[in-house]
Amino acid sequence: MSEVDYADVQGLVRFGYGRLTSASYALVRVKNVAAAKAWLRAASVTSAVEQKPPPKTALNIAFTAPGLEKLGVPESVIAGFSHEFRGGMAQESRSRQLGDVGDNAPSKWFWGGYGREPHAVIMFFGEPDQFDSFVQTTKGSSWSDAFEEMTWLGTSNLDGNEPFSFADGISQPQIDWEQQRRTPCTQLQYTNITALGEFLLGYRNEYGKFTDRPLLEPDATSTDLPSAGEAPAKKDLGRNGTYLVMRQLEQDVRKFWQFLYEQAGGNLADAAQLGAKMVGRTLAGDPLAPTQDEPIPGVDPKSAQQNQFTYESDPAGAHCPFGAHIRRANPRNTDFPEQHLSALRKLIIMLGFGPKRFYDDLTSSVRFHRILRRGREYGSELSPEEALQPGPPNESPRGLHFICLNPNISRQFEFLQNAWIMNTKFSGLTGESDPLLGNRGSLPGCPVTSAFTMPEDGGLRRRVCGLPQFITLRGGAYFFLPSLRALRYFAGAPNG
Ligand code: HEM
Incomplete structure (x- = not known):
């Protein structure tokens, strides 16, 4: 079992950043590839290393398949990502499966539908008094050369409740970071401990297997990437990364409570x-x-x-x-x-x-x-x-x-x-x-x-x-939340 290199994992996997009560998600499209790559190389993405005291701000980044394509990631590499990620959330056959029909259909979405897919989501978190300046400094002067901001999704802090007023964020699986859990396991009782590979690529999942992901032949561009657990001769672009599913779900709070009240x-x-x-x-x-x-x-x-x-x-x-x-x-x-x-x-x-x-x-x-x-x-x-x-x-x-x-x-x-x-x-x-x-x-x-x-x-x-x-x-959209090394690979950073 190899230990998890927290410095290579984006913080959102390990922490919900609940203390950082201000947050915004910038949905962007790459305007200029060279400028975007330069911005990504310079970005201080927050890792999953536990810091004392905890950070007052955090930055995490994820890409859609069109985003990786735009950055010039070779088609043969993108082909190693999952079918769902490559096809995107708004694919017609998928919409029926997910119930994204009628008023929920991608043709009615504000973003993410056909022709309106973001290339990346850039997630900013911070303590309220630091937040605005953190966003401005992080964007820096090259932001507008690099990206076109499609949508800026703000968030609010409702003190642990969702908009219908119910307490939220209570039940989460416990990740087996130490990889103590024997998989596949034959235990019939319900357990809340879940194999690391159910949350991060490159580790054994509940079947005791590695989930498919792009494994690359070693070459000059991939030397910085870790070796794959099940195929040490290959470079693992997925390890320490995962997919991020995002859906903007608008809640009609008045309709909800008025219906309940009437009933x-x-x-x-x-x-x-x-x-x-x-x-x-x-x-x-x-x-x-x-x-x-x-x-x-x-x-x-x-x-x-x-x-x-x-x-x-x-x-x-x-x-x-x-x-x-x-x-x-x-x-x-x-x-x-x-x-x-x-x-x-x-x-x-x-x-x-x-x-x-x-x-x-x-x-x-x-x-x-x-x-x-x-x-x-x-x-x-x-x-x-x-x-x-x-x-x-x-x-x-x-x-x-x-x-x-x-x-x-x-x-x-x-x-x-x-x-x-x-x-x-x-x-x-x-x-x-x-x-x-x-x-x-x-x-x-x-x-x-x-x-x-x-x-x-x-x-x-x-x-x-x-x-x-x-x-x-x-x-809505499917994103890939890369490891920090994979992020450097996408950004074309020199190896080392
Ligand atoms: C606006 C939409 C939604 C609202 C208002 C909502 C609300 C809630 C609330 C109040 C809880 C209980 C508190 C908790 O355990 O954290 C909960 C739990 C949960 N929700 Fe949602 N939810 C929404 C969308 C979704 C979606 C789209 C999914 C997945 C496809 C989902 C999956 C879950 C799961 C897995 C739990 C924990 C269940 C458990 O382990 O007991 N929710 N949600």
């Missing part, structure tokens, strides 16, 4: 309870599923009240409905519905084998489908009480700049989005998709997708119908 017969406490059922957590972030006394590997005992739970003690969904956002996004142990499978059968599925039918895909083990969320909110705070009032004309939008990191976009982000979040038959449900994120569009064989079912004790259930679309996708 709750004009009682705000009941409306908040219905909202909690949709999320799977209360506004304060407590899970609806009962927590357990037994520790879960990788769950910090300090956060036991919020994270020490699976859905084993809620098999009927009476506490946390099957369709709740967090139960869809990480079903923990409900990936074995009804628990009727023999231990051997579970093991076969956990190892990723078994018949290749769609259903089996849906029930394959959750540890192959974890993501590291690194998004930030935008727009001003609006409490549930305020959201019940009509808004002013041309109100500024609110939402989430959703960002997640994963080395296998199709097995991680896309699986989550398609097989769990958007799936109208998830966990045996019918006629519904994620209560927060669903686009409510009808599908062949499923004309209604706007319901939400809440099972109750004693086999009863409550079903809310006619959920409107609360969240609209405004832009």
Whole structure:
């Protein structure tokens, strides 16, 4: 096992930079290749090395496939990146899979759709009093020669809540940085510890394998790159890098709370309870599923009240409905519905084998489908009480700049989005998709997708119908967040 060289990893993989409450994402296109490369060579990108005291500002950079092409990265090298990354988020076949249709279709996006793909996202983080000067100094005088700024995405600090007012950023996988986890593993219990290769390229993933990435023949341009773990004669352009998925999700906060309030017969406490059922957590972030006394590997005992739970003690969904956002996004142990499978059968599925039918895909083990969320909110705070009032004309939008990191976009982000979040038959449900994120569009064989079912004790259930679309996708792209050495390779820096 080789140790992780944190100095080669961009900081966002290891830290969410939560303390740096100001952040902006510049979506840029390269205007002048030589100037852009010079700017990238000079940029002080923040690594994942732990600093004491922690930095007051940070800079991270990621590229799209058209961006790498524009920088002159050879086609043969780009071909080594994943199919999803090269095709981009806005590809037509992909849009159907991701539910990016109707109002969410790429043709309606503000950025990222056909002909409007950024080349790079340059992410600035800082303490509020340092932020503006940090951005100005980092851009420097050559910025406008190098890049055309397509969009400047600002963020806001809502004190740990997302715009609907629910506490966010609570459940994250614990990365096995020390590579102690034996993979493939045969453990049947839910664990929060996930192999390093599920978050960084160049290390073993949950299958015990290396995820595909560009491996280069050594030559004068690649001497600075590390050797590949499974093929030491090759230079690993992917190692210590990962893919970054970005989606601008606009949230209609007034529509959300007004719908809940109406359903709750004009009682705000009941409306908040219905909202909690949709999320799977209360506004304060407590899970609806009962927590357990037994520790879960990788769950910090300090956060036991919020994270020490699976859905084993809620098999009927009476506490946390099957369709709740967090139960869809990480079903923990409900990936074995009804628990009727023999231990051997579970093991076969956990190892990723078994018949290749769609259903089996849906029930394959959750540890192959974890993501590291690194998004930030935008727009001003609006409490549930305020959201019940009509808004002013041309109100500024609110939402989430959703960002997640994963080395296998199709097995991680896309699986989550398609097989769990958007799936109208998830966990045996019918006629519904994620209560927060669903686009409510009808599908062949499923004309209604706007319901939400809440099972109750004693086999009863409550079903809310006619959920409107609360969240609209405004832009998105797949980026590659390179290691610092790969970044120097892209920028054409001399080796050494
Ligand atoms: C505006 C859109 C979204 C909102 C308002 C939202 C809101 C939330 C909230 C309130 C939580 C619970 C707090 C926490 O565990 O951190 C959560 C958890 C989570 N969300 Fe979202 N989310 C959104 C989009 C997405 C998307 C697009 C994905 C993935 C495709 C996603 C994946 C997850 C995951 C994996 C969890 C953690 C589940 C767990 O481990 O228990 N979310 N989200």
